[in-house]
Amino acid sequence: MKQVRFGIIGAGILAPLHAKAIQENPTAELAAVADIDKEKAEKFAHDYNINKVFTDYEAMLLEPIDVVCLCVPSGMHARFAVKCAEMGKHILSEKPLDITFRNMDLMINACKQAGVKLGSVFQRRTLPHFLEAKNNLDSGAIGGMMMINAYLKYYRSDEYYASAGWRGKWELDGGGALMNQGVHGIDLLQWIGGEVVSVKAYTGTLTRKDIEVEDTAAAILKFKNGAIGTIQGATSVYPEQETSIEINGDEGTLKVTDSKVEIWESMTNQLAAPQLPLPDHDGHAIIINDMVEAIINDREPMISGMEARKSVEIILAVYESARTGNEVILSEFHPFESHRDKGVSS
Template sequence: MSKKYNFAIIGCGVIANTHGNVINAIERANLYAVCDIIKDKADEFAKKYNADNVYYDYMEMLQDPNIDIVCICTPSGMHGEMAVNVANAGKHIVCEKPIEITTEKIKPIIEAVKRNNIKFQSIFQRRTMPAAIATKKLIEEGKLGKIVMANAYLKYYRDQAYYDSAGWRGTWELDGGGALMNQGVHGIDLLQWMVGQKVTSIFGRADHLSRNIEVEDTAVALLQFEGGGYGVIEGATTCYPGLDTTFAIHGEKGTIIFSDSGIERWDFIDEDIPRPDAGEKIGGATGATHISSGGHYILLNDLIDAIENDRQPMIPPEEGKVAVEIINSIYRSEREKKEVYL
């Protein structure tokens, strides 16, 4: 029988439940420890997911030699320091999105991962969607020809009570942004990953139009890709009741449009290409508790396989950085009221 890997979770909030469920569902995984600075929260989480070891200080937990992999599920602005400390302790890492809130804070993560020769998996579960994988492959094969437009519509709904539910939500310091950095980062990552071209310039607008928060609840941005095509991002947490996340890719030879509910258009000028399976609905438009766990299952399994075969995981920190750079550039464009060049 192959080795079982001992997982630990730092931060027992909403998204940690997905990690707890997935770890318990993976044959080669064992939820060994959990940690939260709030004692009752950690104790209840450990009991719920059958973890034998409970910690209230993650640095103390990192001294445990039995831990193989650590899932970082804390507020976004805490990820960087924690990831560096986890890497320095020689543990492999699963890190929720975004892996940090600025590219400057991501640089030490990348350095620590390389220096300690550990594996790091960024959580961008939308990359596991069959429609997205098929779209990326067709773009790479030139089946759509030159990409002229690539758009992401990321229209979520979060009420004021959501932001009031935790002190870090909707703050620059720990959330790093709003509708784009917290919710929209998944779709922004997926868009750039599918197109496979560097974003060269951005003109964006982002502000809090409805919610009483520091950061944006509504944003739009125009992107230009290296290949000359344009992209549009519409991101919000103000769109009641929360719409399906939708991607529209238009090339000279065809159009692909898909959303959480499936593939809406799959049209090519010069050939008949079979549609892929729609796959599991990711969800999340109406709340973080409505996100499916299938993508996490694939990514955590992939990390175990990467460790065993000494290869890069599907989404190393270098790739986790790209969406953060795009979002930071949209914020900069809003502040400076002009186009920003990357």
Template structure:
């Protein structure tokens, strides 16, 4: 394997998932970290033995970095990714890729201009149960897609939003449950069921009305080609973090994913797969695919093949979310 020098920008809640994954790869060296919070930088410098910066531009000027991991608030993903690509780095950015389709288009163009690889962190695509579904679809076993049901019911209370000034704001988070929490399961819906033709949706803020600007709940209806349909219900206003649910009805089988995967085929046969990959306890519902995704990203860089969750791929769900937000704002059915 080629060797890579790596940097992480944004040293908050998620960044250690990236650091641990980099450390587990023998040919990767974490050269530098960056955060505007000097204390976080110093803590990581002590713990990880790397260089530390409070300005990512200075870091990219002074260090010879091959790959930048972006773990900052949503409004910084596009400018930081574009800057790093223009400075000759590969970029792996946390979800969401950007806050809207204007940002994702600019990021795709920057990646194309640079010839570097832009990857986006949708780690749940690597869960074994999800891969099983994808394989069955690719093998043509399931027949025509007919209907989907996506449910996310998580708990994000006032203490969660108090963890960062960017959370709960349109300008810096870009939305609420849709663009932050449910984006993973909505991305899986898109990846497995395909792009809908249009959407009708409503959003609300029930639980923290007045305290946050963004929606804590969204529900809606997708029309797909050939008369297929999809429903979704997504909320941060539940009192606990339930495993996400995704039901997919195909001509030849109905698949139910709620942590484990159950498949009922129309011929009467059944298949069940436990998901051993979902760690229990705090944040287990994130899935633990970060390590697998990051390993695959570096393998793609090493072998010069395209990383599968690239800009155009990750921009699809942003296009869908743009349409959902527009439908909620106008009351109209919005074409995607």
């Protein structure tokens, strides 16, 4: 079987997760890394036994690689992705897909026009507790969904924000408690609960005065199926908590976190809380394996560009509602544009 050859752009804190996952897959090869910091790129290449090292990512794209993993700041994804697509490379982007509608739509369109795959990393979808909760809701085990709530309360230290100059800045981070940290939980919320139709929200920078973006956010969501949802997000809650999703049906409740089942009860069904072992990986391995299979079998990745766009759409609606004080109707906000001809926004 043909080896699927990967290159990584960006040798920062997320790149090792990609590298380890690629090297665990027998049909994948980690062939190259690119980073403008030569010393960082060379150290990363040494640590993961990578033969080709570049400070110019466009030079890396001339190599016979099949997939590029984007591990660069969130607001830079599109500028790299468009060039990768033009060079015929499949793309696996870290979350979020990007931080603006224009950039996300440019990425999606560029990949479609070039005939390459675009996938995104939302590895919490692969965790057994969230998978089991979605399956039970879909099967009607707790009746029809009435409410779904995402609790996304984390802690980020001064050292975290100091580790990279773009952190906490609107230009490249695109947001804080929601866009950077909470995006995984918001992806789970819409993946499990279904289409969100409107948002009313409040955000603030309540405890950290050294960042531009929000450290606290709360939102009420209406779903297409009539249910109501809430989001509570923060980056200044100590001690931080696990990502938690609570689903209230008209016949029961499911509440799960990254590592455990907290509530698993139904009035009408004999629901036994699943005894699910925690995986021995963080989910990147499943995402990488899926990308390899998508290329070999010529299908869409597990989490396509259009699918990854949904969580960012909700977050941008939260920011718009907080800015204006109005409810935001998503269908009227920023529908996907299949013919964007403007350049990447900065």
